[in-house]
Amino acid sequence: MTNAFLEISNGEKIAREKIPHLSFDEFSKTALLVVEDGGKVVQFFAYEDDNDIKFMAVLRTDKLFVAGCDAPDSYPALSKACEPFHMFEREIAEQFGMRPEGHPWLKMVRYHANCRDVPDVFGNDYKEDIPGNYNYYQVDGDEIHEVAVGPVHAGVIEPGHFRFNCIGERVLHLEIQLGYQHRAIENLFLNVQAKRLPILAENIAGDTTIGHSLCMAQAVEALTSVTPDKGAQMIRSIALELERLANHIGDLGALSGDVAFLPPANYFGRIRGDFLNLALLLCGNRFGKGLVRPGGVRFSLADDIRETLAERLKELKPQVEHVLDLLFSASTVRARFEDCGIVSTYDAEKLGLVGPAGRASGIPYDVRRSFPTEHYSQIDIPENKKPTGDVYDRARVRYDEILQSIHIIQSLIYSPVETQCVDDSNFNLPPSSFVVTVNEAWRGEVSHAILTDNRGKILRYKVKDPSFHNWNGLAMSLRDTGISDFPLNNKSFNLSYCGFDL
Amino acid sequence: MLNTLKNRFEQGCRTCGYPKEKPAVFARYRGKPIIQKDVSSDIVEACAKACPQDAIDIDLKKIDMGRCVFCGTCERISKGAFVIFTDDFEISTSKKEHLLTDGDLPSLAEHSKQHFKKLFGRSLQLRQVSAAGCNACEADLNVLATPFFDLARFGINFVASPRHADGIVVTGPVSRNMKTALLTTYEAIAEPKVVIAVGSCTITGGPFTGSPEITEGLDTILPVDLFIPGCPPHPLTNLHALLTFFK
Numbered sequence: 060m061t062n063a064f065l066e067i068s069n070g071e072k073i074a075r076e077k078i079p080h081l082s083f084d085e086f087s088k089t090a091l092l093v094v095e096d097g098g099k100v101v102q103f104f105a106y107e108d109d110n111d112i113k114f115m116a117v118l119r120t121d122k123l124f125v126a127g128c129d130a131p132d133s134y135p136a137l138s139k140a141c142e143p144f145h146m147f148e149r150e151i152a153e154q155f156g157m158r159p160e161g162h163p164w165l166k167m168v169r170y171h172a173n174c175r176d177v178p179d180v181f182g183n184d185y186k187e188d189i190p191g192n193y194n195y196y197q198v199d200g201d202e203i204h205e206v207a208v209g210p211v212h213a214g215v216i217e218p219g220h221f222r223f224n225c226i227g228e229r230v231l232h233l234e235i236q237l238g239y240q241h242r243a244i245e246n247l248f249l250n251v252q253a254k255r256l257p258i259l260a261e262n263i264a265g266d267t268t269i270g271h272s273l274c275m276a277q278a279v280e281a282l283t284s285v286t287p288d289k290g291a292q293m294i295r296s297i298a299l300e301l302e303r304l305a306n307h308i309g310d311l312g313a314l315s316g317d318v319a320f321l322p323p324a325n326y327f328g329r330i331r332g333d334f335l336n337l338a339l340l341l342c343g344n345r346f347g348k349g350l351v352r353p354g355g356v357r358f359s360l361a362d363d364i365r366e367t368l369a370e371r372l373k374e375l376k377p378q379v380e381h382v383l384d385l386l387f388s389a390s391t392v393r394a395r396f397e398d399c400g401i402v403s404t405y406d407a408e409k410l411g412l413v414g415p416a417g418r419a420s421g422i423p424y425d426v427r428r429s430f431p432t433e434h435y436s437q438i439d440i441p442e443n444k445k446p447t448g449d450v451y452d453r454a455r456v457r458y459d460e461i462l463q464s465i466h467i468i469q470s471l472i473y474s475p476v477e478t479q480c481v482d483d484s485n486f487n488l489p490p491s492s493f494v495v496t497v498n499e500a501w502r503g504e505v506s507h508a509i510l511t512d513n514r515g516k517i518l519r520y521k522v523k524d525p526s527f528h529n530w531n532g533l534a535m536s537l538r539d540t541g542i543s544d545f546p547l548n549n550k551s552f553n554l555s556y557c558g559f560d561l
Numbered sequence: 562m563l564n565t566l567k568n569r570f571e572q573g574c575r576t577c578g579y580p581k582e583k584p585a586v587f588a589r590y591r592g593k594p595i596i597q598k599d600v601s602s603d604i605v606e607a608c609a610k611a612c613p614q615d616a617i618d619i620d621l622k623k624i625d626m627g628r629c630v631f632c633g634t635c636e637r638i639s640k641g642a643f644v645i646f647t648d649d650f651e652i653s654t655s656k657k658e659h660l661l662t663d664g665d666l667p668s669l670a671e672h673s674k675q676h677f678k679k680l681f682g683r684s685l686q687l688r689q690v691s692a693a694g695c696n697a698c699e700a701d702l703n704v705l706a707t708p709f710f711d712l713a714r715f716g717i718n719f720v721a722s723p724r725h726a727d728g729i730v731v732t733g734p735v736s737r738n739m740k741t742a743l744l745t746t747y748e749a750i751a752e753p754k755v756v757i758a759v760g761s762c763t764i765t766g767g768p769f770t771g772s773p774e775i776t777e778g779l780d781t782i783l784p785v786d787l788f789i790p791g792c793p794p795h796p797l798t799n800l801h802a803l804l805t806f807f808k
């Protein structure tokens with residue numbers, strides 16, 4: 060397909076002058092055409108350049124495309140015609156104060172003042188600490204009632220506010236308001252010394268440390284024209300799969316707990332810890348912090364580490380299989396999982412769902428297959444899509460991916476490839492360049508984009524966690540579902556608050 | 562049914578013997594930093610310069626575990642000549658200034674408040690408030706409920722309501738948007754109450770230091786009784802802190 064956008068590769072350094080700078084009309088027309096035709100939005104953000112505000116979008120079909128344009132202070136909302144732009148336009152309105160006219164649901168994303176000191180699009184007064192001053196969507200009627208939950212939840216969980224409109228036990232509408240975890244990470248990236256970049260990337264979402272670190276490292280590597288050696292790529296792939304394993308296993312345990320089937324909940328709870336410990340075995344931290352750095356990895360796969368890793372996996376694999384069998388063959392579990400919280404393929408496409416949540420709803424997209432990085436071009440990843448989009452399918456995708464990830468790691472452990480460990484070093488980024496990276500973390504597509512100015516300083520650092528796409532999927536899954544099934548649906552998505560809130 | 566029993570036998574008993582016996586952690590784990598004082602100041606300066614968290618005090622030749630994210634950069638740069646991260650996970654303190662250390666930490670048991678031990682030694686109910694961290698600290702608090710650590714066997718539980726709680730465990734650098742909810746939760750707990758700060762974000766702002774959206778140190782807004790450093794603290798670090806401070 061040809062269009063006014065420039066075709067690019069994942070993790071390719073692009074000189075900014077090569078990126079088509081379109082008129083807003085052409086930019087908007089082309090973006091809409093691509094996305095209405097089944098394309099998706101990877102990144103759509105605003106940035107300030109020489110006192111002008113500009114837009115940039117990265118779209119994907121089976122390829123990646125980029126283009127930019129001057130940003131008008133107000134413009135006809137793309138979301139009006141094409142839903143996948145919805146969150147991005149709200150984010151731009153909040154960060155830069157550009158108003159998307161006719162946006163179907165223009166509300167704040169994270170509750171913070173815009174960076175330009177222009178009047179707030181949402182009319183908020185940010186001197187108040189509370190993310191308040193917002194009238195939640197309301198349903199009227201005699202028997203309608205509202206349930207408000209959060210920001211402080213009943214468990215050891217991140218904060219967020221959930222507002223249910225119900226008739227009896229039935230949920231008519233769920234509205235999710237986040238922003239409580241907002242730390243202004245994108246702005247920190249602009250101002251900190253290079254030595255802090257990896258630490259920041261690791262702490263965007265701790266459960267996706269490897270996913271976000273890879274995006275950051277690959278972006279810096281592309282800009283500085285560094286290629287990590289084969290051994291490093293392999294270790295990074297192993298780490299990403301370990302992260303997937305720990306989280307998927309933890310999720311299945313939690314799902315089991317939410318339907319009151321306690322044996323798998325306890326077993327998987329413990330086994331998840333064993334996989335976290337394997338990350339610690341590799342790099343000294345249970346979440347993989349300290350492993351990935353621009354240029355490679357800081358820890359090699361020494362012989363004794365390989366040995367222990369292989370041994371532990373051999374010991375854990377049958378246990379995992381047996382507990383999976385216990386969970387999935389229990390009729391009481393299936394009765395609760397099946398037909399619960401269905402998100403149709405149509406809705407999932409419109410919302411732009413990614414990762415296991417998307418695959419459960421019939422969208423096969425997996426970055427490891429479509430835009431492989433690291434060692435993934437050498438690995439055969441099956442298409443893990445499922446037909447129904449219910450809790451059962453979201454659990455089933457994890458079932459498949461758990462077994463695949465164990466297999467992937469086992470096949471890589473003894474590859475006789477060594478790596479030259481990198482030590483933290485400072486790097487200088489080239490001027491006027493752009494790069495976008497995508498990786499399939501356990502929740503789905505993580506993406507980072509970096510723009511540098513004419514002196515090589517980072518002009519814009521854009522982070523997108525898969526949760527940015529998927530929170531609306533959770534809201535959709537609750538439509539016409541019993542409110543008591545909320546915990547189950549919530550766990551089946553298990554989205555990141557801090558990854559969303561940045 | 563048979564399947565359930567079969568799995569039960571395969572799983573066996575997995576609970577660790579801590580605190581009676583210390584479970585082994587893998588060799589690459591980075592716990593308590595030990596400082597070699599007789600190192601040349603060039604090496605100390607090189608470490609301080611490379612430290613992403615600016616956690617090294619050059620004059621005192623000490624490391625601030627409240628800022629440190631235990632990335633190990635200083636150990637690698639000095640090749641162990643200045644700092645060595647040991648496998649000792651018992652690193653919590655009752656005072657923030659104790660976190661600035663050369664490896665010689667004061668005994669936590671001796672610094673804990675005796676009335677806390679009397680009040681909460683047999684039963685301690687905690688409310689956790691997650692306030693803008695990365696969810697790793699929360700995750701490693703959550704695992705204390707799994708069979709391996711089994712926190713409940715010590716009479717310590719995480720509860721759903723601040724009204725049921727004896728104290729709060731705070732994680733994250735307390736964002737502006739979370740501050741009010743945190744303070745309201747704190748107020749809802751009956752006196753006497755304890756405040757526990759978990760993770761470098763909570764203690765100093767950690768990786769997010771410098772952001773105008775966060776609070777650099779929970780102790781600037783609440784009286785903190787127990788500091789548990791780490792990024793995130795190992796579950797055994799959490800367990801050690803809770804058991805030593807309250808038991």
